[in-house]
Amino acid sequence: MDREIVVTPASETRARAATLALVTAAAAVVVGLTLVTVFESLPLSVQFVPLVASVLLVGLPHGAVDHLVIPRTRGEPATLRWIAAIGLLYLVLGGAYLVLWFLEPTAAFVGFLFLTVVHWGQGDVYALVELVGVDHLRTRFDRLLALFVRGGTPIVVPLVAFPDQYAFVAGTIVGAFDSDAAPALAAAFDPMVRGAIGAVFVTLVIASLVRGFRRADSIRSWLIDVTELGSLVVFFASVPPILAIGLYFSLWHSVRHVLRAMLVDDRASAAIERGDVRAASVRFARDAAPLTAGAVVIVAGLALLVPRTPTTVPEGVAVYLVTLAALTLPHAVVVSALDREQRLWSV
């Protein structure tokens, strides 16, 4: 296999990063499952806490270094040209997607769910292949199957397990733009439709498990994959989705991407190598601070622009999620470029 990665962190550094990723992911699962086990019902105000916290802690910031990651991967300085190119990408794609939200909010929302599946899935494929170092995702097809299964879990499992809360959030998001969009969305919550989506998903999960087991040389790395996936499914099947997605977004998806950004940064990578996670985090926080602040300004601006001005926490979070959608489209393009640089899909 022809692998030419300019910045290739030592395998020990990757192993440290994998441990950090697994520990924070496990923390998300344990916190979520503990909360639902200990408390009979969790007030919505508590369920929203992790999602609101993600504005400043790891969630939103994880994409705020997109202007730095590609030049760093190539071992080039992050010149003004690079920054302008990524800025333009965000402006054009994010801006066009925001316009779509105003024109066709239901379609924009459905698109957001698909985008999330692909983007969260691609992040997990990176972690499995490059951090954990699994050997059973050999072909592009294996990786694509893993992408849909991993990215699909946070979006499909709650649709089956928690349709009411799902419908509430979907209705609040689309309702910010169109107060009578409910009928168009209602179809997705029909038990038959949910059953069919669930059945397709379960088939994919089983296919990926069986295929992975057959192809694995090392049972250890397959077991890590299965344990992660199993925990993820149980987590999203038992924890109400507002809480579950809040925990997952920061502690699972974003932490993995932050580690990826650190590994392409010589200084942060050296800090992780010597076990100094603090130094690596401080450096990341400095890199991410300006554009995180920029993104917060966009959330506030959008809150003023949407036809229905948010007045409650769920409505405020809805505007935040629409901003995340608009930012995630160009972010997923940058991450795909990073996947390409790191030859994640050329197998």
Ligand SMILES: CC1=C(/C=C/C(C)=C/C=C/C(C)=C/C=O)C(C)(C)CCC1
């Ligand atoms: C909160 C929430 C939902 C959607 C969240 C989404 C889609 C978040 C995507 C975030 C991204 C893509 C962040 C960037 O990486 C659902 C599923 C409607 C169910 C109810 C709770």
Ligand SMILES: [Fe+2]
């Ligand atoms: Fe991301």
